[in-house]
Amino acid sequence: MFERMQRALARPWGAFYLLAALASTSVVQAAESQQAHVISKQWYADYEVASDGRATTTYTSANQILHASALEDMKSATFSYSTSIQKGEILEAYTLKADGRRITAPPTNYQTEVNNGRDGAKPLFSDYTRLSVVFPDVAVGDTVGVKYRIADKEPIFPGAFSVVQSFSPFSVYEDARITVRFAKALDLKFESHNLQEEAASEDSGLQVRTWRYRNPSPRTYDEADEGIWRLEEFPVLMVSTFPSYESIAKAYGDRALPKAEPDARVTALAKSIVGDQSDPLTRARLLYEWVSRNITYGGNCIGVGAVVPRDTDTVLDNKMGDCKDHATLLQALWRAADIRGEQVLINAGSQLDLPAIPVVSMVNHVINYLPDWKIYLDATAKEIPFGYLPSGSHGKPVLHVGAATALATIPPSAPDRAQQHVRTRLRISADGSATGDVQVSFKGARAAQWRTYMRDLKATTVRDFVRRTLSASGFKGKGELDRGDLSEAKALADEYSFGLTFEIDNYLQAGTSGAFRLTPVVSLPLSVSRFAFKGDQAPVTRRHYCEGFKTDESYDIELAPGVSFAQLPESMTKRGRYLEFASSYKRTKTGVRVVREVFDKTPEGICTPDFMNGWQAEVEPIAQNLKSQIFYKRKSR
Numbered sequence: 360m361f362e363r364m365q366r367a368l369a370r371p372w373g374a375f376y377l378l379a380a381l382a383s384t385s386v387v388q389a390a391e392s393q394q395a396h397v398i399s400k401q402w403y404a405d406y407e408v409a410s411d412g413r414a415t416t417t418y419t420s421a422n423q424i425l426h427a428s429a430l431e432d433m434k435s436a437t438f439s440y441s442t443s444i445q446k447g448e449i450l451e452a453y454t455l456k457a458d459g460r461r462i463t464a465p466p467t468n469y470q471t472e473v474n475n476g477r478d479g480a481k482p483l484f485s486d487y488t489r490l491s492v493v494f495p496d497v498a499v500g501d502t503v504g505v506k507y508r509i510a511d512k513e514p515i516f517p518g519a520f521s522v523v524q525s526f527s528p529f530s531v532y533e534d535a536r537i538t539v540r541f542a543k544a545l546d547l548k549f550e551s552h553n554l555q556e557e558a559a560s561e562d563s564g565l566q567v568r569t570w571r572y573r574n575p576s577p578r579t580y581d582e583a584d585e586g587i588w589r590l591e592e593f594p595v596l597m598v599s600t601f602p603s604y605e606s607i608a609k610a611y612g613d614r615a616l617p618k619a620e621p622d623a624r625v626t627a628l629a630k631s632i633v634g635d636q637s638d639p640l641t642r643a644r645l646l647y648e649w650v651s652r653n654i655t656y657g658g659n660c661i662g663v664g665a666v667v668p669r670d671t672d673t674v675l676d677n678k679m680g681d682c683k684d685h686a687t688l689l690q691a692l693w694r695a696a697d698i699r700g701e702q703v704l705i706n707a708g709s710q711l712d713l714p715a716i717p718v719v720s721m722v723n724h725v726i727n728y729l730p731d732w733k734i735y736l737d738a739t740a741k742e743i744p745f746g747y748l749p750s751g752s753h754g755k756p757v758l759h760v761g762a763a764t765a766l767a768t769i770p771p772s773a774p775d776r777a778q779q780h781v782r783t784r785l786r787i788s789a790d791g792s793a794t795g796d797v798q799v800s801f802k803g804a805r806a807a808q809w810r811t812y813m814r815d816l817k818a819t820t821v822r823d824f825v826r827r828t829l830s831a832s833g834f835k836g837k838g839e840l841d842r843g844d845l846s847e848a849k850a851l852a853d854e855y856s857f858g859l860t861f862e863i864d865n866y867l868q869a870g871t872s873g874a875f876r877l878t879p880v881v882s883l884p885l886s887v888s889r890f891a892f893k894g895d896q897a898p899v900t901r902r903h904y905c906e907g908f909k910t911d912e913s914y915d916i917e918l919a920p921g922v923s924f925a926q927l928p929e930s931m932t933k934r935g936r937y938l939e940f941a942s943s944y945k946r947t948k949t950g951v952r953v954v955r956e957v958f959d960k961t962p963e964g965i966c967t968p969d970f971m972n973g974w975q976a977e978v979e980p981i982a983q984n985l986k987s988q989i990f991y992k993r994k995s996r
Contacts, residue, residue, distance in 0.1 A: 398423045398425060399420070409542060415511065420436075439489040441662050449469065449507045452503075453505075454494045470491040521600065521717075522598050528594060532572055533573060535571065540566070542564075549598055552592075553594040554596055555570065585903075601717040620694070639731075643729055643745075647727075650688055690727060699730055701759050703725065704724070711755060735748055755769055774908060774962055778910065779802075779909075783879060785915070786919065787866060787950075794862050795861055795880075796861070799881070801856070804853070810855040814842070839860050840858075859881065861880055867993060872991065874989060887955040894982030903965075905965070907962060911954070913954045914952065918949065937973055937974040938974065941954075951989075
């Protein structure tokens with residue numbers, strides 16, 4: 360709790376951890392599991408903001424440990440700060456025993472870790488100093504307390520200040536307080552939700568604003584909490600001097616865009632990558648793929664480097680950089696190849712709503728945009744083909760840096776851009792065994808991801824892949840894997856195919872007569888058969904990230920003498936607003952041919968509760984059809 364909260368405050372760019380994370384289901388569930396283990400008896404954040412945007416912040420916390428499972432995490436506290444632009448110190452640390460005794464942490468319980476370069480040089484990635492303290496003699500029922508301070512030596516953005524503080528509605532807070540003291544000349548704006556604000560006051564020539572929060576009876580997680588939370592649902596305070604989101608884009612661009620001007624080295628590199636290619640979109644793709652494949656991720660936590668890209672020479676020398684470095688280098692390469700490109704600020708987490716008060720941490724990631732083709736790209740996200748974005752990107756608000764109109768929204772992506780096709784040939788013997796082969800092909804972002812997965816398999820894993828895959832589905836068998844085209848030239852292609860052959864000893868597992876549900880022998884992300892589990896869901900009350908796709912699977916089943924299918928599922932065709940489905944079960948001269956197709960027409964992006972509930976209503980009969988089984992008979996051995 361202590362360290363995560365501090366990271367969110369000490370790293371203004373790229374660290375809106377608590378609020379953004381709480382908007383996602385996984386952290387909501389994590390909060391629920393911890394709510395009875397630790398109680399926040401006291402949590403204070405006191406900001407004093409100077410007229411140039413520098414802040415001195417004092418944090419005070421006291422947490423009571425109620426369960427043994429929390430002891431390990433709560434026995435120590437850690438925070439970090441940027442050495443070049445901040446100064447940090449722990450003012451006090453103690454254990455308050457359940458019997459009332461207070462034990463002060465001795466000097467030997469403190470630890471300081473400093474990041475430095477070699478021979479007095481500056482470090483490459485991080486100049487953060489990490490301060491830790493171990494609380495003495497901690498047991499269940501005790502309270503651990505710490506007070507520490509971080510003072511800015513220079514502001515992260517000259518003349519500006521921006522911070523967000525939120526609380527989990529799933530945790531106990533007995534006494535939480537946020538105080539902001541600031542110079543009258545500073546035009547601070549405030550937005551709060553679900554906090555109690557006290558009357559504004561003055562102290563020693565400074566304006567004083569205070570908010571309090573108590574949550575003695577925390578919220579209990581239930582299915583209604585699934586999905587994306589709105590900002591106003593949180594207990595949250597946002598503070599900022601920025602007059603608009605356009606001003607945030609400008610503040611970033613003022614220091615970033617000059618670094619995107621191509622020098623001789625970048626120009627020569629761009630020419631070597633595109634060669635004699637004349638098509639501008641192809642040139643843009645080649646340059647994107649080069650950055651994505653050749654520049655690995657390395658953070659920049661050195662002073663204002665948290666919001667200012669490195670020089671392109673540094674990035675190229677080390678073949679490494681963070682999101683700002685990727686975006687700036689790619690923009691420079693595009694410019695060298697006479698291609699218009701922009702940098703775009705976006706939220707890296709799950710938060711979709713821009714608050715009325717413009718805060719920096721709401722746009723804590725940098726991607727790129729090609730305005731001539733209206734294509735957004737994220738070179739930091741590896742294994743994403745040109746023209747695609749990582750999951751969870753579509754539907755988010757963004758800020759275009761240096762553009763005439765900064766504020767925009769990434770539009771939804773067409774559902775048919777994601778496709779999966781599965782072809783299975785199967786021969787079932789009278790003893791219940793089966794042999795056959797499967798061919799799988801992908802279209803879209805998953806193509807590159809599956810190619811990378813297959814490429815990175817170790818030799819022993821390749822040898823045992825089919826056996827392990829069959830075992831995961833309850834089959835005993837063996838086979839061979841054909842990993843398809845893994846050439847470097849295809850690394851980021853949006854089409855990929857692989858195949859496998861198999862021999863299964865126990866395909867029919869219920870004796871001489873029984874039934875089974877037809878599914879691919881290999882688990883795949885978009886299998887039609889997965890829709891069998893989509894029915895009978897609770898009503899949706901929140902927005903969700905959603906994605907549509909086209910998927911189909913065919914089975915050509917040959918039945919050996921002595922085995923027959925006594926009953927087949929009914930064929931079905933259904934066309935609705937959200938889903939199109941068709942299933943066909945036909946007998947052939949040698950067995951059965953099955954074809955099943957689903958077109959989920961959901962655009963990739965953000966779905967409203969009404970959309971999700973309408974989709975759920977349409978999937979119910981499809982799920983029932985897919986749950987239908989094939990009944991078989993076979994001769995005994």
